[in-house]
Amino acid sequence: MVSSLRVVVASAVALLAFAQPATPLKNTQVQTSLKNAPSVKLHVTLKRKSMKLHSQSEFDVYATPVVSANGASVLYNSYATFLDEDEKFTYTVVNGAAYLSTIDDDDSETVRCLPPNTLPFDKILPALNDATPIPSASIGKETVECESGKLFKTTFSGAHFALCSSGKSGFTAVSSDLAINVTYLDGPITISQPELTDGTSSCEPVESVTSMTPTALALATGGALPSTSSRKLKEAAHMAMDASECGECLTTPRPCIFLHGLGNPNEEPTLQDTPKLTKRKFGDIHGHAPCCSEIKYAVVNTR
Numbered sequence: 001m002v003s004s005l006r007v008v009v010a011s012a013v014a015l016l017a018f019a020q021p022a023t024p025l026k027n028t029q030v031q032t033s034l035k036n037a038p039s040v041k042l043h044v045t046l047k048r049k050s051m052k053l054h055s056q057s058e059f060d061v062y063a064t065p066v067v068s069a070n071g072a073s074v075l076y077n078s079y080a081t082f083l084d085e086d087e088k089f090t091y092t093v094v095n096g097a098a099y100l101s102t103i104d105d106d107d108s109e110t111v112r113c114l115p116p117n118t119l120p121f122d123k124i125l126p127a128l129n130d131a132t133p134i135p136s137a138s139i140g141k142e143t144v145e146c147e148s149g150k151l152f153k154t155t156f157s158g159a160h161f162a163l164c165s166s167g168k169s170g171f172t173a174v175s176s177d178l179a180i181n182v183t184y185l186d187g188p189i190t191i192s193q194p195e196l197t198d199g200t201s202s203c204e205p206v207e208s209v210t211s212m213t214p215t216a217l218a219l220a221t222g223g224a225l226p227s228t229s230s231r232k233l234k235e236a237a238h239m240a241m242d243a244s245e246c247g248e249c250l251t252t253p254r255p256c257i258f259l260h261g262l263g264n265p266n267e268e269p270t271l272q273d274t275p276k277l278t279k280r281k282f283g284d285i286h287g288h289a290p291c292c293s294e295i296k297y298a299v300v301n302t303r
Helices: 002-013 027-035 121-129 214-221
Strands: 040-046 058-067 074-084 087-094 097-103 109-113 137-139 151-156 159-165 171-174 178-184 239-241 254-259 292-298
Touching: 027 058, 027 214, 121 151, 121 214, 159 214, 159 239
Parallel strands: 137 239, 254 292
Antiparallel strands: 040 058, 040 178, 058 074, 074 087, 087 097, 097 109, 151 159, 159 171, 171 178
């Protein structure tokens, strides 16, 4: 689960990190823009079947800006909630620290910190700050549609993204693996800091307040894009991204046995057809492993 979250939740949870603007705005312009920065909703669609998070292929993330006292930089508080059978998972970022809350079927809640290296929060805003205009983009054989014509490219955690700005309507970010539709909310939202239950007094920050390039600021606020960013496309090249699904196995399919990680209290002498006894160490891999002619799960006591 954590490896999948590295790109998906981090990409969606907030527009956060620490970076200096490549083209500084005048301080009064920054203050005015950031003061008007709206709360946002990010609707995330996972394209690959194997990338479902807590059984969800689509989910929403809500984020609200926290502007520094001098009005020159910002970070975002944010949260995303998932319902998976009898459990509820909520990922929250407040004042730069990341939390995971789990409520099980008997309504008992546990809240713990997410370690700084779990999710690459510190790489998100640099990706927006590095956005550069392009004339066109494609994923496999399909063209990335951008009605406004204001198309940009960037890279986050090794994945290539095409960004399409729709002005005050929001913007979209698409890659081979996911699509994120960002809309600006009419009013601010309040996100409270979770109360830790594991005896920890506080969580180590995973990101810091940040300043923005003019392009990143426009994307975050729905403001006008700078003219220097929007039109010098003769030198820019078309961006081609891989198709979302490889479709078929490129080798001879073979039987597969999947072994879970640490923390499972169960022990079974025979291989299992389902992952039910792995204490949620696996989701159902059937349909997600085209190179497996047969799928079995080994269940071992790893506590």
